[in-house]
Amino acid sequence: MALSFGFYSDAALTTPVASRLRFVQPVADPVAVDRVIWFGSPLPGRVCQAGSDPGVDPVTIGITDADSGSGSPAGDVRLALTSGGLDTAVGGDPLVLPETIAGGVAAAVAVHIRVLDSTHASGVHNDLSLITNALREADA
Amino acid sequence: MAAFDSGSFDHAFDIGGGGVETGTATAGLSVSVVSPLVFSSASGSIGWSPTVIVGAADVSARLSGSVRISAAEDSARVAALTLIPASAADLEGYEGQAVTIDVTLFRPGQTATWRLFTGTVERSEFALAERLVTLSCRDGWQERPAACASAAQVEALLGGLATTSGRLLPWSDAEPDPVAYFSGLLETIPGATAIDSSGVWQVVRWDIGTPEETFAAGEVFDGSVDVITAARADVPEAVRATLAVRGHRLHSAEVDIDWTAVDYSLYILQGLPVLPKTTAQAALDGVPDWNTRGDPVIVEPTPGSYGPIGGSYYVVSADQAAAICQSFEATLYRRWYQEVEVVYSITIDLGGASSRDDSISAAFSSDFDVSEWESAPREASVSPIYSANPPHPPGTPTGYEGLPAPIPPTNGAVDHFGDITTPDLQAAVAQVVARAMRRVGEGRRQRRVRFARPLDPRWEIGAVLAIDSGGVAATGQVSEIEHDMDIDSGAMASSFTLAVPDGDGEVTGFTATASAPGNTVAHTLDAPDLGNWIGSSYDTLPDPDEDTVQGFLCNVDPRSDGYDVEAPAYVPQFRIVMPDIPAPLRDPLTVETTISAAVTIASGSLEITF
Numbered sequence A: 001m002a003l004s005f006g007f008y009s010d011a012a013l014t015t016p017v018a019s020r021l022r023f024v025q026p027v028a029d030p031v032a033v034d035r036v037i038w039f040g041s042p043l044p045g046r047v048c049q050a051g052s053d054p055g056v057d058p059v060t061i062g063i064t065d066a067d068s069g070s071g072s073p074a075g076d077v078r079l080a081l082t083s084g085g086l087d088t089a090v091g092g093d094p095l096v097l098p099e100t101i102a103g104g105v106a107a108a109v110a111v112h113i114r115v116l117d118s119t120h121a122s123g124v125h126n127d128l129s130l131i132t133n134a135l136r137e138a139d140a
Numbered sequence B: 001m002a003a004f005d006s007g008s009f010d011h012a013f014d015i016g017g018g019g020v021e022t023g024t025a026t027a028g029l030s031v032s033v034v035s036p037l038v039f040s041s042a043s044g045s046i047g048w049s050p051t052v053i054v055g056a057a058d059v060s061a062r063l064s065g066s067v068r069i070s071a072a073e074d075s076a077r078v079a080a081l082t083l084i085p086a087s088a089a090d091l092e093g094y095e096g097q098a099v100t101i102d103v104t105l106f107r108p109g110q111t112a113t114w115r116l117f118t119g120t121v122e123r124s125e126f127a128l129a130e131r132l133v134t135l136s137c138r139d140g141w142q143e144r145p146a147a148c149a150s151a152a153q154v155e156a157l158l159g160g161l162a163t164t165s166g167r168l169l170p171w172s173d174a175e176p177d178p179v180a181y182f183s184g185l186l187e188t189i190p191g192a193t194a195i196d197s198s199g200v201w202q203v204v205r206w207d208i209g210t211p212e213e214t215f216a217a218g219e220v221f222d223g224s225v226d227v228i229t230a231a232r233a234d235v236p237e238a239v240r241a242t243l244a245v246r247g248h249r250l251h252s253a254e255v256d257i258d259w260t261a262v263d264y265s266l267y268i269l270q271g272l273p274v275l276p277k278t279t280a281q282a283a284l285d286g287v288p289d290w291n292t293r294g295d296p297v298i299v300e301p302t303p304g305s306y307g308p309i310g311g312s313y314y315v316v317s318a319d320q321a322a323a324i325c326q327s328f329e330a331t332l333y334r335r336w337y338q339e340v341e342v343v344y345s346i347t348i349d350l351g352g353a354s355s356r357d358d359s360i361s362a363a364f365s366s367d368f369d370v371s372e373w374e375s376a377p378r379e380a381s382v383s384p385i386y387s388a389n390p391p392h393p394p395g396t397p398t399g400y401e402g403l404p405a406p407i408p409p410t411n412g413a414v415d416h417f418g419d420i421t422t423p424d425l426q427a428a429v430a431q432v433v434a435r436a437m438r439r440v441g442e443g444r445r446q447r448r449v450r451f452a453r454p455l456d457p458r459w460e461i462g463a464v465l466a467i468d469s470g471g472v473a474a475t476g477q478v479s480e481i482e483h484d485m486d487i488d489s490g491a492m493a494s495s496f497t498l499a500v501p502d503g504d505g506e507v508t509g510f511t512a513t514a515s516a517p518g519n520t521v522a523h524t525l526d527a528p529d530l531g532n533w534i535g536s537s538y539d540t541l542p543d544p545d546e547d548t549v550q551g552f553l554c555n556v557d558p559r560s561d562g563y564d565v566e567a568p569a570y571v572p573q574f575r576i577v578m579p580d581i582p583a584p585l586r587d588p589l590t591v592e593t594t595i596s597a598a599v600t601i602a603s604g605s606l607e608i609t610f
Helices: B004-013 B087-094 B149-157 B178-186 B264-269 B276-283 B370-375 B384-387 B423-444
Strands: A006-008 A021-026 A032-041 A045-050 A060-063 A077-080 A101-102 A109-115 A124-127 A129-130 A133-137 B022-023 B026-034 B045-053 B061-074 B078-085 B100-105 B109-125 B132-138 B190-195 B202-205 B213-216 B226-228 B238-260 B297-299 B303-308 B312-316 B329-348 B357-365 B411-417 B448-453 B463-470 B472-486 B492-499 B507-515 B529-533 B549-557 B574-576 B589-594 B596-600 B604-610
Touching: A021 A032, A021 A109, A021 B109, A060 A077, A101 B596, A124 B109, A124 B549, B045 B061, B078 B100, B078 B312, B100 B329, B149 B178, B149 B411, B226 B264, B238 B370, B238 B423, B264 B303, B264 B312, B276 B297, B276 B329, B276 B574, B329 B370, B329 B423, B329 B596, B423 B507, B448 B463, B463 B492
Parallel strands: A021 B026, B213 B463, B238 B357, B329 B589, B529 B549
Antiparallel strands: A006 A032, A032 A109, A045 A101, A045 A133, A060 A129, A077 A109, A124 B026, A129 B026, A133 B022, B026 B109, B045 B100, B061 B078, B061 B472, B078 B132, B100 B109, B109 B132, B190 B202, B226 B448, B238 B329, B238 B411, B297 B329, B303 B312, B448 B492, B463 B472, B472 B492, B472 B604, B507 B596, B549 B574
């Protein structure tokens, strides 16, 4: 069985994020676009922890750039746990979640994402991704 | 053999139970940096390419026919596409799969990728003759409210625009029905809901400000502009909203009564009986529906010898005097209730031609136990703690101590609605007005302008757009979208329907307040005239008005000179008949009052020139 924890496009965890999250930026004078997705599991009774040291190390969500040097840089993306936190978040920094995240809708963690293009280069940039650290999912 | 492990047994049936899993979770990002030139309809060529992901499979290369996506306010976004299945096994796996539909637009030097749809496959239909499968897809608009577990979650879905009223639309934690709660609240919002092309729940206000884009004649397809006026049935003459609040008008009336015995000489001459205190007290206690306020003041005769008259005396000993009522004064009170329905209402002119009665009504009732209030005897309600610990310094008793609250004003009435508070009332009033506002808004938004242009995925439900083409100049809010891409011919188009309401402002909203009407009830009940009625006497009236025969009824002693055997005799008693309560103060009552409210509907603009 695969991990039940993952990214969802709704707080009720009914729609997994199955394809790339789209952000549209005008080539000139771009304006930051915010979006929120949720990290969690629809299965109550399961918990998620960092695989490195379960219950001690936090779960983290990082930004990877599969093709640094072209496309969008990781610094164009900010992550925060609240919409207000996006204002002070640092572009490209990983987001630190709790050490243990419970399953179930009520325990889902909102992940706020802000994208502001710095390239001003017309095109579609698919080089960035959100990725968690290695996770360990088990029964609570 | 190992003992049965009930924990392991139970655990085996746990949903999601599956031991330890490891891995990472990922979500790809796509940043589309777009030049507005890609949407220009200036001369030149534009290319497009769809990307359809079903589950984890990219089926873009297998598309056939058309891909059609449509969205509207307060409904699911749906998509239909046709593809060539790779194998028979694929046919079994489509339903329930996640689907995304993207389109990439190309102009020389420009590229833009947009998401058009995020949802799941609802149904697949395989046409054997053509070897094509048509997928009908839908987003999670219906499922999203159903997944809510609390009232707060449902209200959050409506972006704080809903007008809640726990009285009219309660949430039950014991039997939660999030779908019904959502539907009820949806009728109160000055806006609409939708899930956008990226699968994100959106709440948009029905506000119409400056358009984000204006499309001139060269930006829309020739002949695609339609102006649709509201149907007559959609625009009634007025919308009337009423809220009925049912409670009780609690009345209290009191009447002073008094009685004095006949002159002592009649005891000597006619042998009349005296009135025992116990009889007087029993008479006071026995008046139907009436009670004695405080304690009656009963005066005893002064012990002594009265007379002589004709050589006879009327002698009263101290012991006898203690048991005789020479006169009394008392205040009798009665409390009763009247069912009252206060109807708060407002009529919002819509200006339509239809005389259809378009009304919104709601009601709720007080749960006050009015029977208990009316019938509880005063004595039974006196707290023994109060009796044992009277206040210091002692106050002047009102005579109503121990009666259940509320205590109406003397000879007046109070309108009582039990546990219905003023905030409850205001919330309920606001909710019915909010429903009326939405009804009005929906009616006026039926005036629409529809147009089509080359595929334009920039606009979502609620976007404010303008068109100035073919003699039609209009500004409105996107209420319906349809994207159509024909894989075979390469044709692509977006059709937009703008709601162009004939409103009276830039925002849709309302204000509403109401206050409970007061009452001016004042009771002035006539006190009964309590006298002394002597039967079997030459002075006895043969046929007195029965209602006036009140007080002490007794008869002349047959041995006295005044005895008339033919005169009517009375049944000895002390008779008290209290006045009736007039019907208008007893029968169920309806009180009409108005709601102070203001409703504004965001206005679009529409001008047609030939």
